Amino acid sequence: MHGLAFDIAHFLAGGMVVASFLLLYQDRLYALINVFALHSLVLALAVGWQAAIQGAHHLYITAGIALVFKAIVIPVALHRIVRRLGIHRTLEAVGGVGRDMLAGTGLVALAILVMLPVTATADALAREDLAFALAVVLLGLLLMVTRRNAVSLVIGFMSLENGLVLAAAGARGMPLAVEISVAFSVLIALIVIGIFLFRIRERFDSVDMQAMDTFREERRR
Amino acid sequence: MPLSLLLGLAMALLTVDLHAIAASRRKGCSHRVYGVSLTICIILLGTALAHLLGDRTPATLTLPLGLPWLGAHFRLDALSAFFLIVVNLGGAVASLFALGYGQHEQAPERVLPFYPAFLAGMNLVLLADDAFTFLFAWEFMSLSSWALVMAHHREPANARAGYLYLVMACFGTLALLLAFGLLAGPDGGYDFAAIRAAQVTPGAAALALALALAGAGSKAGLVPLHVWLPLAHPAAPSHVSALMSGVMTKVAVYGFIRIAFDLLGEPAWWWGGLVLALGGITAVLGVLYALMQHDLKRLLAYHTVENIGIIFIGLGLALAFQTNHMYANAALALTAALFHILNHSLFKSLLFLGTGAVLTATGERDMERLGGLIHPMPWTALAFLIGAAAISALPPLNGFVSEWLTFQAILASPELPQWPLKFLVPAVGALLALSAALAATCFVKAFGITFLGRPRSPAAAGARETDRYSLVALFVLAALCLLAGILPGLVVDGLSPVVSMLNGSTRLTAQSSQPWLTLVPVVDVKSTYNGLLVLLFMAISGTVAALLIHRFASAAARRGPAWDCGFPEASPATQYTAGSFAQPIRRVFGSVVFQARERVFMPPPGDARPARLEVELPDPVWDRGYAPIAAAVVALSTRFNAFQYLTIRRYLSLVFGALVVLLLGMVLWR
Numbered sequence: 015m016h017g018l019a020f021d022i023a024h025f026l027a028g029g030m031v032v033a034s035f036l037l038l039y040q041d042r043l044y045a046l047i048n049v050f051a052l053h054s055l056v057l058a059l060a061v062g063w064q065a066a067i068q069g070a071h072h073l074y075i076t077a078g079i080a081l082v083f084k085a086i087v088i089p090v091a092l093h094r095i096v097r098r099l100g101i102h103r104t105l106e107a108v109g110g111v112g113r114d115m116l117a118g119t120g121l122v123a124l125a126i127l128v129m130l131p132v133t134a135t136a137d138a139l140a141r142e143d144l145a146f147a148l149a150v151v152l153l154g155l156l157l158m159v160t161r162r163n164a165v166s167l168v169i170g171f172m173s174l175e176n177g178l179v180l181a182a183a184g185a186r187g188m189p190l191a192v193e194i195s196v197a198f199s200v201l202i203a204l205i206v207i208g209i210f211l212f213r214i215r216e217r218f219d220s221v222d223m224q225a226m227d228t229f230r231e232e233r234r235r
Numbered sequence: 236m237p238l239s240l241l242l243g244l245a246m247a248l249l250t251v252d253l254h255a256i257a258a259s260r261r262k263g264c265s266h267r268v269y270g271v272s273l274t275i276c277i278i279l280l281g282t283a284l285a286h287l288l289g290d291r292t293p294a295t296l297t298l299p300l301g302l303p304w305l306g307a308h309f310r311l312d313a314l315s316a317f318f319l320i321v322v323n324l325g326g327a328v329a330s331l332f333a334l335g336y337g338q339h340e341q342a343p344e345r346v347l348p349f350y351p352a353f354l355a356g357m358n359l360v361l362l363a364d365d366a367f368t369f370l371f372a373w374e375f376m377s378l379s380s381w382a383l384v385m386a387h388h389r390e391p392a393n394a395r396a397g398y399l400y401l402v403m404a405c406f407g408t409l410a411l412l413l414a415f416g417l418l419a420g421p422d423g424g425y426d427f428a429a430i431r432a433a434q435v436t437p438g439a440a441a442l443a444l445a446l447a448l449a450g451a452g453s454k455a456g457l458v459p460l461h462v463w464l465p466l467a468h469p470a471a472p473s474h475v476s477a478l479m480s481g482v483m484t485k486v487a488v489y490g491f492i493r494i495a496f497d498l499l500g501e502p503a504w505w506w507g508g509l510v511l512a513l514g515g516i517t518a519v520l521g522v523l524y525a526l527m528q529h530d531l532k533r534l535l536a537y538h539t540v541e542n543i544g545i546i547f548i549g550l551g552l553a554l555a556f557q558t559n560h561m562y563a564n565a566a567l568a569l570t571a572a573l574f575h576i577l578n579h580s581l582f583k584s585l586l587f588l589g590t591g592a593v594l595t596a597t598g599e600r601d602m603e604r605l606g607g608l609i610h611p612m613p614w615t616a617l618a619f620l621i622g623a624a625a626i627s628a629l630p631p632l633n634g635f636v637s638e639w640l641t642f643q644a645i646l647a648s649p650e651l652p653q654w655p656l657k658f659l660v661p662a663v664g665a666l667l668a669l670s671a672a673l674a675a676t677c678f679v680k681a682f683g684i685t686f687l688g689r690p691r692s693p694a695a696a697g698a699r700e701t702d703r704y705s706l707v708a709l710f711v712l713a714a715l716c717l718l719a720g721i722l723p724g725l726v727v728d729g730l731s732p733v734v735s736m737l738n739g740s741t742r743l744t745a746q747s748s749q750p751w752l753t754l755v756p757v758v759d760v761k762s763t764y765n766g767l768l769v770l771l772f773m774a775i776s777g778t779v780a781a782l783l784i785h786r787f788a789s790a791a792a793r794r795g796p797a798w799d800c801g802f803p804e805a806s807p808a809t810q811y812t813a814g815s816f817a818q819p820i821r822r823v824f825g826s827v828v829f830q831a832r833e834r835v836f837m838p839p840p841g842d843a844r845p846a847r848l849e850v851e852l853p854d855p856v857w858d859r860g861y862a863p864i865a866a867a868v869v870a871l872s873t874r875f876n877a878f879q880y881l882t883i884r885r886y887l888s889l890v891f892g893a894l895v896v897l898l899l900g901m902v903l904w905r
Contacts, residue, residue, distance in 0.1 A: 127902045155891045223883055
């Protein structure tokens with residue numbers, strides 16, 4: 015039984031890393047949002063499985079939050095934002111899929127190399143979980159660094175946060191209050207970011223970060 | 236219990252502060268603030284005096300303030316009682332002076348709220364018994380004095396002085412913070428009792444001593460950390476200058492004594508050498524700087540640097556003797572240093588207050604525009620003269636006694652076993668002698684140019700004698716200078732509990748039992764000094780000489796027009812000036828130490844321009860020490876300035892890159 019439970023947890027956490035890779039090369043915003051919903055769904059499953067095998071019932075709440083908010087509410091909201099901004103047809107120039115994939119692979123290797131020696135005394139489940147979680151966080155950062163569209167930055171940030179929740183679920187004894195507050199902070203971040211996106215568009219006629227950068231350059235001179 | 240009384244009074248000063256904040260613009264507030272400060276200082280002075288001369292058992296008190304696991308520890312022992320006397324004596328006299336002087340203040344709302352806070356901060360530093368409370372009070376003192384320096388902040392020079400002061404104060408506190416961190420050790424025993432009990436390794440102790448020297452030395456004005464002092468002390472109103480120069484530097488010395496003699500354990504032999512060498516250099520450089528100055532308040536501030544050097548010479552000697560367990564000699568050196576601390580607080584306050592009176596009367600600080608003030612301001616001139624004679628170490632005044640005691644300690648140095656010290660101490664003695672002689676020269680200049688001769692400007696010609704409060708304050712200090720000079724034995728006896736506390740309970744022999752109030756530091760076959768006899772001799776010989784001159788010479792003298800050597804109607808500008816007085820010294824020492832250059836510009840025949848003599852006086856400490864640091868900071872921040880204007884993606888990439896590099900480092904390092 016232990017072997018199978020471990021394998022499923024391993025599979026789900028690995029699934030998150032795969033979903034992060036999927037995020038890296040989506041050049042359409044709808045596709046990006048959909049993959050993010052998948053990412054969150056896998057997270058909900060992974061956390062739910064952890065709850066089952068750890069016997070930690072409060073993790074079900076975390077899984078529920080992930081499922082309801084991250085897999086449903088936030089993607090739907092982002093869909094609406096994209097439609098209202100009228101950028102659903104935009105193709106984002108993702109420079110060099112191969113390059114990003116290679117970099118991502120390197121980051122996963124790095125995450126494993128960092129985490130496995132550090133957590134030598136922890137149990138195997140937590141070790142794998144933490145290594146995958148770090149990989150998800152790093153991939154989220156990579157997404158944020160390589161994208162220019164503000165909506166893509168939001169997705170990158172949210173996927174990074176998913177990695178943190180995965181780490182929290184793997185490490186036993188994380189209080190529920192912390193998880194709930196993290197979930198809420200993400201929700202509030204979404205609201206704030208949503209408002210800001212509209213404000214930015216109002217002012218610059220674009221949500222491309224480059225437009226803001228040129229504006230800053232002008233201010234500087 | 237005296238300690239809670241002292242703390243309560245310090246708190247009362249802060250209450251006065253609140254009143255000053257609320258009512259500083261109203262009429263009469265100045266009188267109330269200074270009056271209450273005066274009263275509180277006198278009570279604090281009395282309490283500390285009673286403790287030092289009375290039972291002297293250390294009292295401790297812990298209040299539930301500050302860090303929650305530490306609390307605020309306070310302690311009153313002989314050392315803090317002595318320094319409380321110094322601080323509150325200075326505070327009381329400055330408050331008394333300010334009762335009159337404060338009326339002329341143009342911006343009382345910038346001075347009144349900070350003045351009692353400054354006094355309270357200094358008192359709290361002396362009472363603190365744990366590192367946190369000490370540093371908190373220390374910073375409180377620094378910041379309130381900074382606010383007082385910035386009282387007249389519209390003048391660009393004052394703003395620059397304030398900035399430099401703030402930077403140096405931060406540096407000093409940082410050094411002290413690190414010193415206490417080293418002393419407290421990894422367990423964080425920050426109260427002084429735990430630090431005393433803890434044993435630190437010799438390396439850590441040496442580092443802590445160096446840091447304490449840097450921290451306390453930057454506040455006291457030890458070369459090369461003195462640069463802020465001659466700028467900041469004169470920028471404040473005069474009674475505050477007196478407090479900063481006469482009293483706050485002593486609080487800094489207290490910090491050093493507390494760490495070096497009380498908290499640190501057994502000293503290593505080179506500590507004393509280091510302190511001695513720094514003290515000697517400070518003394519000579521301070522007085523040389525002072526000689527080149529023609530701004531009266533800045534000259535006095537440079538003299539503070541010199542006197543701090545003399546105090547540190549005494550402390551260094553005491554450390555050197557203590558290393559070799561020669562406690563009798565160490566007691567002599569410590570007594571000399573503590574005595575000089577008291578003396579310097581007396582005469583430096585006196586001189587700064589006298590300068591304040593001159594400043595009120597004329598609005599001038601530049602000596603080249605003063606002169607002849609002895610006629611309109613005879614009492615101020617007399618008090619200033621007494622202070623000048625005292626700081627020049629002329630008998631029978633107090634400055635002589637403490638410098639003489641320092642020399643007695645220096646003369647005992649051949650008994651030291653370490654050869655480097657055997658060579659160093661006489662050299663420092665020579666530096667001390669040089670600085671004493673130069674100080675006398677400097678005060679001949681300061682007094683002569685300011686008070687004698689004829690007025691060099693209309694402002695000096697229209698001067699009036701200062702008010703009564705100020706005169707009383709001046710003469711209280713002048714009388715104390717004289718009393719400490721002719722009755723030094725009593726002062727030495729008063730200091731003995733402090734000395735025995737710091738010196739393994741060895742002290743000088745009691746002086747009050749000596750016949751004729753003679754001062755006998757070691758044994759009477761070696762050297763003795765009797766201020767009373769010197770005073771008597773000077774009074775008698777002076778009177779006889781005056782009588783003889785009046786009898787035989789003056790009667791035959793004619794009164795003629797002054798300065799009339801074939802040049803009638805001479806302008807006051809033909810008088811000897813401060814610059815001309817200092818010129819020989821500048822040529823002898825300035826060309827070596829400061830690389831002073833003189834250039835004569837002689838116009839060619841037919842050119843109508845006047846001939847000019849230009850003196851260039853660079854400051855080597857600033858040019859070699861501070862200017863490169865400032866340039867490096869500016870260059871570095873210009874480089875990093877670009878980071879303020881990056882795009883969001885760049886910032887994200889920086890964070891990402893840093894994270895990846897750190898993780899890689901972690902992987903590779905394991």
